[in-house]
Amino acid sequence: MARVRRDERLLSKDEQELVAQTRHPIIKKLDGAELSDVVKHLRERRNRAREIGRFKRREMRGQAARSGMATVSGTAASESDGHRAKRTLLSAALKRANKETARRVLLSRRAGSREPP
Numbered sequence: 001m002a003r004v005r006r007d008e009r010l011l012s013k014d015e016q017e018l019v020a021q022t023r024h025p026i027i028k029k030l031d032g033a034e035l036s037d038v039v040k041h042l043r044e045r046r047n048r049a050r051e052i053g054r055f056k057r058r059e060m061r062g063q064a065a066r067s068g069m070a071t072v073s074g075t076a077a078s079e080s081d082g083h084r085a086k087r088t089l090l091s092a093a094l095k096r097a098n099k100e101t102a103r104r105v106l107l108s109r110r111a112g113s114r115e116p117p
Contacts, residue, residue: 007019007089010082010085010089011086011089011090015045015086015090018038018041018042018045018090018093019093022042022093022094022096022097022100023096027096027097027100028100032104035097035100035104036101038097039094039097039101042093042094042097043094045090046091046094049083049087049090050083050087052083053083053087056083
């Protein structure tokens with residue numbers, strides 16, 4: 001229960017809906033176009049979280065200019081941790097969606113090979 005609340009805090013409403021679509025039984029009800037659309041959006045969101053995390057780590061090391069916010073030592077690290085957790089959640093959802101896509105491709109290949117010529 002506590003994990004769900006933490007996940008809700010990390011993700012925006014749109015991201016929560018995307019992640020929810022990758023869970024059983026909802027993912028089984030999506031058609032091919034919807035599933036590929038979910039994969040595309042998840043990949044974009046994950047990449048954005050990854051880039052923000054990279055920038056925050058560069059800020060901490062002093063290799064990038066500070067982003068307009070006055071940060072106290074330790075604050076930047078916690079911001080980076082939040083983006084890392086967000087990236088982890090989005091990556092797990094993307095992995096589930098990719099597995100479902102691969103499962104569907106395999107099923108269509110098997111069904112195609114069973115049909116008589």
